[in-house]
Amino acid sequence: MPDWSQRRDPHVSTALMIEKSPDSTETSPPRWRTTSGLSSLRSRNSTSPITARRTRLPRPVEPGVAPVTVLIPAYNEAASVADTIRSLQVQTLRVAEIIVIDDCSTDDTAAVARSLGVRVMQPATNTGSKAGAQNFALQFVDTPFTMAIDADTSLAPDAIAELMAALDDPQVAAACGFVVPRHVRSVWERGRYVEYLFAFTFYKQVQDFYGKPLIASGCFSVYRTDILRAHGGWGTRTLAEDMDLTWSFYQSGHGVRFVPDAVCYPIEPHDYGFLSKQLKRWSHGFVQNVQLHWRGLVHVPFLRSAIAVSLWDATLAAVVYFLALPMLAVAFRNPWLLLGYVIDLPAIAVPVLAGAAQRGETRKALASLPAFLVLRVVNAMFFLRAAWSELVLRRSFRVYEKGH
Amino acid sequence: MFYLATALLMPFRSLWSVLAGRPADARWGLALRQAAIAAGILGAVWATGWAIGWVIAAFAAPVATGSGVGGVAGAPVRNAIRTATLLGSIGTLALVLTAVQLLRMMLPHRPTPRIAPATSADRALPAA
Numbered sequence: 001m002p003d004w005s006q007r008r009d010p011h012v013s014t015a016l017m018i019e020k021s022p023d024s025t026e027t028s029p030p031r032w033r034t035t036s037g038l039s040s041l042r043s044r045n046s047t048s049p050i051t052a053r054r055t056r057l058p059r060p061v062e063p064g065v066a067p068v069t070v071l072i073p074a075y076n077e078a079a080s081v082a083d084t085i086r087s088l089q090v091q092t093l094r095v096a097e098i099i100v101i102d103d104c105s106t107d108d109t110a111a112v113a114r115s116l117g118v119r120v121m122q123p124a125t126n127t128g129s130k131a132g133a134q135n136f137a138l139q140f141v142d143t144p145f146t147m148a149i150d151a152d153t154s155l156a157p158d159a160i161a162e163l164m165a166a167l168d169d170p171q172v173a174a175a176c177g178f179v180v181p182r183h184v185r186s187v188w189e190r191g192r193y194v195e196y197l198f199a200f201t202f203y204k205q206v207q208d209f210y211g212k213p214l215i216a217s218g219c220f221s222v223y224r225t226d227i228l229r230a231h232g233g234w235g236t237r238t239l240a241e242d243m244d245l246t247w248s249f250y251q252s253g254h255g256v257r258f259v260p261d262a263v264c265y266p267i268e269p270h271d272y273g274f275l276s277k278q279l280k281r282w283s284h285g286f287v288q289n290v291q292l293h294w295r296g297l298v299h300v301p302f303l304r305s306a307i308a309v310s311l312w313d314a315t316l317a318a319v320v321y322f323l324a325l326p327m328l329a330v331a332f333r334n335p336w337l338l339l340g341y342v343i344d345l346p347a348i349a350v351p352v353l354a355g356a357a358q359r360g361e362t363r364k365a366l367a368s369l370p371a372f373l374v375l376r377v378v379n380a381m382f383f384l385r386a387a388w389s390e391l392v393l394r395r396s397f398r399v400y401e402k403g404h
Numbered sequence: 405m406f407y408l409a410t411a412l413l414m415p416f417r418s419l420w421s422v423l424a425g426r427p428a429d430a431r432w433g434l435a436l437r438q439a440a441i442a443a444g445i446l447g448a449v450w451a452t453g454w455a456i457g458w459v460i461a462a463f464a465a466p467v468a469t470g471s472g473v474g475g476v477a478g479a480p481v482r483n484a485i486r487t488a489t490l491l492g493s494i495g496t497l498a499l500v501l502t503a504v505q506l507l508r509m510m511l512p513h514r515p516t517p518r519i520a521p522a523t524s525a526d527r528a529l530p531a532a
Contacts, residue, residue, distance in 0.1 A: 206411050206438055209431060232519025251515045296515040298508045302410075308504045309406040312496070336460060343456060346448035351441050 066164050068095045068145040068222060073133035075126070077151035078108040080267060085116045087154035093161035096143050100151070101133040109151075129400050130218070131234035131241040138225075138233050147222040148234075153266040154182065155220065162262035163222050173227040173254035174246065176216040177262030180359070188275045190368035191375025192268045194352050197365060198372075200260065201355030208258040212303040214310070216249075216256050218242030220264035227254060238292060239400065240285025247289060250303055251296045279379060283386035284397040286310075291390065318384040321377050342373055405493045406501075411442035453489060 070088055074081050081100065088098055100113035104126040113120045121140070127133045134148060145167065147160070159177055166175035178200045184193045207213045216223075218234075218241065231248050234241040246256055269275035290311060298304050320340065329337040349369060356365030389395045414435035421429040 202411070202438070202441055203407055205434060206407055206414070209414055209417075209434055209438065210410065230518075235519045237519070248516060248518060252518075293516045295511055296513070298504060298511055299513045304504050304508065305406065305501055308500050309497070312500045316496075339456060339459075343452060344449070346452050347445045350444040350448050354441055354444070 065094045065096055066145070066160060067143040068147050068160065068164070069097045069099060069141045069143045069225075070095050070147045070149060071134050071137045071141070072098065072100045072113075072149055072151050073103060073130045073137075074100055074105065074109050074113070074151035075103040075133075076105045076107045076109060078105070078112050080152040081109055082112050082116060083154045084149060084151050085113060085118055087157075088149070088160075089116070090157055091155065091160045092158045093164060095147070095160060099137050099140070101137045103127055103133045129236050129241075131236045135233040138229065141225055144225055145222055146225045146228055148218055148220070149264070150219040150266060153219050153264050155265070156263040159220070159262045159264060160222075163220075163259050166257040166259050167222065167224065169255070169257075171255045172224075172257050173249045174216040174221055174223045175257040175259055175262075176213065176221040177258075177264050178260045179217060179219065180263060180265055181268040182265040183267060183270065184364060184368060186270045187371045187374060188272065189268050189270055190371035191373075194348070194365065194368050194372035195375060197352045197355040198348060200258075202351035204258050205260060207302075207306060210302040211255060212250065212300070212306065213256050213258040214246070214303070214306055215240075215243045216246045216258075219266050220262075238285050238288035239281045239397065240289055243285060243289045244292065247293045247297060247303075250300050251293070275378070276382070279382040280386070280397065281400065283379075283382040284390060286314075286383075287386050287390040288396065314380065314383045315387065317376070318380040318387075321380050322384070341377070345369065345373065348372065405497045408442045408445060409497075411438040415439050 072081065072084060085098060085100070088095065098118040100110070100118055100120045102110040102113065102120055102122045104122065110120050110122060121137055123133070123136050127136055138146065145164070147163075149155070163175050163177055166172055179196050180200075181189055181193045181196065183189055204213055221242070227249070228245075231245060231252070235244045235248075238244050249256055269278050290307065294307075297307060325338060325340045329335055349366075352365050352369065352372075353362060356362050386397070389397060415432075418430040418432050418435040421427065
């Protein structure tokens with residue numbers, strides 16, 4: 001079954017699975033119904049929400065409540081959405097509204113959400129993507145800020161308060177937080193744990209210092225609603241709508257911030273099947289965004305260099321892992337050359353252990369380091385396939401797939 | 405290499421911000437922390453290069469020259485590995501960054517077309 005999700009970072013994902021027809025688009029479910037709390041189920045039929053627009057008035061928000069509407073797109077997330085909602089309800093800074101967009105799930109996602117007292121919206125038909133579900137609900141947001149969070153992601157209690165502080169600057173269109181896998185058990189989860197610690201402790205903080213975080217991760221980000229709407233909401237023209245949106249913000253002169261103290265905990269792929277679908281989405285999404293944005297991005301300082309280096313590194317890694325190292329080892333009949341696969345482990349360990357030490361997780365990070373060496377080879381394989389498919393064969397992969 | 409260089413430049417950029425009368429942009433804590441991490445990575449790279457050079461010299465050189473780790477061939481092998489690695493990294497980074505700058509100069513500014521703006525609608529029906 002096709003499914004979809006959302007990358008959490010340049011190398012990062014979520015848990016939404018939606019039936020998608022080949023020609024489905026992000027817009028215009030002809031009918032919708034919405035439910036809220038425990039009991040209501042009302043429907044508006046025959047009229048598209050898009051035809052029922054009116055001038056939007058900012059919603060009055062009571063003191064002590066952040067003027068934020070939280071959107072939780074969900075497809076068959078009954079097992080995880082409750083944790084997400086509860087973590088939102090115990091935030092040190094309360095939010096104005098929590099909306100779960102149940103994208104025609106076949107499980108109890110809507111019932112679970114309703115039982116926790118949040119608003120539940122449901123399009124008449126499956127929207128076909130996470131972006132589609134978010135855009136469906138975006139029409140009804142009447143607060144100055146909109147937060148997106150995946151239905152398999154929970155938050156640290158002060159995450160929203162930390163994130164909102166970054167939006168005091170009116171130039172900032174979006175802010176994103178630090179991502180840490182909730183479970184660190186399988187080799188893939190451990191590899192991802194190290195990957196995130198490395199990226200969010202080192203790369204992303206450098207990017208933020210220069211004012212250009214590569215991506216406001218879709219699993220947990222907050223946006224200015226008016227700017228988000230002006231950019232058309234979340235696009236479906238690539239498989240990485242958060243990257244598309246972030247790079248569009250930069251090209252229109254808006255800023256994005258990374259807030260390391262705003263921590264979220266997504267559930268990461270625990271097996272190869274789930275992981276492979278996620279990596280396929282991410283790698284194709286990255287290449288698609290480079291193809292879509294490169295002419296505009298070469299005029300954005302720092303970002304152009306960061307993206308070029310990412311592209312180069314990913315290509316070089318694939319060549320080294322799958323061609324150079326094995327061929328050299330065979331040609332010179334010297335197995336020591338295979339040390340090239342692990343040669344940079346000490347260098348990787350420095351930022352990883354620095355990040356882990358702050359969280360009191362040094363032993364867990366040390367035990368997980370070898371898993372990262374496996375994961376990055378798999379990452380390289382998926383990037384190579386995506387680049388070959390998108391750039392050489394010109395076959396664009398457009399199907400959202402998730403693994404659970 | 406790109407992130408190492410940019411991280412090591414962060415304190416200098418902070419200093420520049422202060423001198424330019426924008427102390428709020430300095431973010432000294434972040435700049436110094438990331439520069440320290442970058443320095444740590446460089447130290448780890450150097451130590452790894454030293455160790456690998458030692459290992460290769462110890463096991464490869466005797467086959468080729470009959471000398472051991474401390475033999476005549478050991479030091480040149482280690483030096484060659486370190487030098488080639490450093491020059492290769494700097495050279496490729498310079499190549500990539502130069503290519504990007506050339507593209508910037510050659511291409512007219514053409515922002516990516518936006519998606520049609522999303523609009524608001526009537527609010528969903530209120531909670532019962």
